[in-house]
Amino acid sequence: MQLHISPKDGTPIYAQIVGQVKHLVAAGRLRPHEELLPVRTLAAQILVNPNTVARAYRELESAGVVYTRQGAGTYVAEGGSPLAERERLRLLSVRADALLVEADHLGFTLEEAMEVLRERDAALRNERENSHAES
Amino acid sequence: MQLHISPKDGTPIYAQIVGQVKHLVAAGRLRPHEELLPVRTLAAQILVNPNTVARAYRELESAGVVYTRQGAGTYVAEGGSPLAERERLRLLSVRADALLVEADHLGFTLEEAMEVLRERDAALRNERENSHAES
DNA sequence: AAAATTGTATTAGAGTATCAGTACAATATT
C-alpha cells in the first residue's frame, strides 16, 4: 500500500491517509476484505505516530469504508454504505454544488464541467484496470 | 443580501461567509459590480466582529470573486478569474475527483452522478431566474 | 497457556486558527 504523505501540506496527516485510502478503494487498488497495513506498520512506513494512523482508520470506519476487528486487523468493507437514499443524495449534492460553484467561478460551462468529470472518471477506471493487471 | 450563519456549525464563520457569497455570485443573486454590504453593516446583521467579515472579504478578493476599493466599498468582480488554463483545469479536477470518489463510495454510477449534477445545476439556474425576477 | 500482534483509550502538550478589541488609512460626502 503506497501512500504519499506530506507532513507540512497544511492538510492534517490523518486526513491525507483517509483521502488516499478512500481513493485507493474507489480505484479498486484495495479490494473488499483486503487487509490494510497494521497501524504500527503503516506508521513506521510513513514516519508518524501510530495514533495518527489509528485515527485515520477510525474515521474510515465511521465512513463505512473499512471495518476493524480488534486484535486481528483492519479490512476494506464491501459494497456501498447502507445509508438512506435521502442521505446519499444529500452527501453527493454537497459535492455537486461545490463543483458547480467552482466551475462557474472558473468560467466553465456545465458541459465542460461534465466533460472534465468524464475524463477524471476514465482516469480512475484506468487506475483500476492497472491495479488488477498488477495483482 | 441574505446570509445564514451558524456560529457553532464547526465551519468557521468567515468560511461560511466566503462560501455563501461565492454561491450567491454563482447563482446570479449578486451581479458584477454590485456592492456588498459594508463590513460593519454585515457584521452587525449577523452579529459577529467586523474583522471576521473583513477577513472573508479579503479571501474573496484573493479568490477573484470580489474587488475592494478602500474607503469606497467591496464589489462583485466580473467574469472568471484570469487563471492559466492548466490551473483552471487542476482546480476543477480536484472537485471532480472528490465528487467521483464520494459517488463511488455511496454506490452511485457515473451516470447517476452526472444526473445529480444536472439537477443541481438546474436548481442553481432556477435561483438565478428568481433573483432576476425579484430585482 | 504464553507470547506476539493487532486495535483502543486516555492524557498531555505544542501549535495554530479563530475571533474580538482597538487604532489606522483611504475614499466619499457634505
Place this chain on the structure above:
DNA sequence: AATATTGTACTGATACTCTAATACAATTTT
C-alpha cells in the same frame, strides 16, 4: 476643508486541532 464612511493593520486571548506518549484490551499464533 471637515466629517463620515469604508476597508486595513496590529495585537492578544481563547479554543481547538493535531500529534505524540503511554498504557490497555482483544485476538491470533505458537
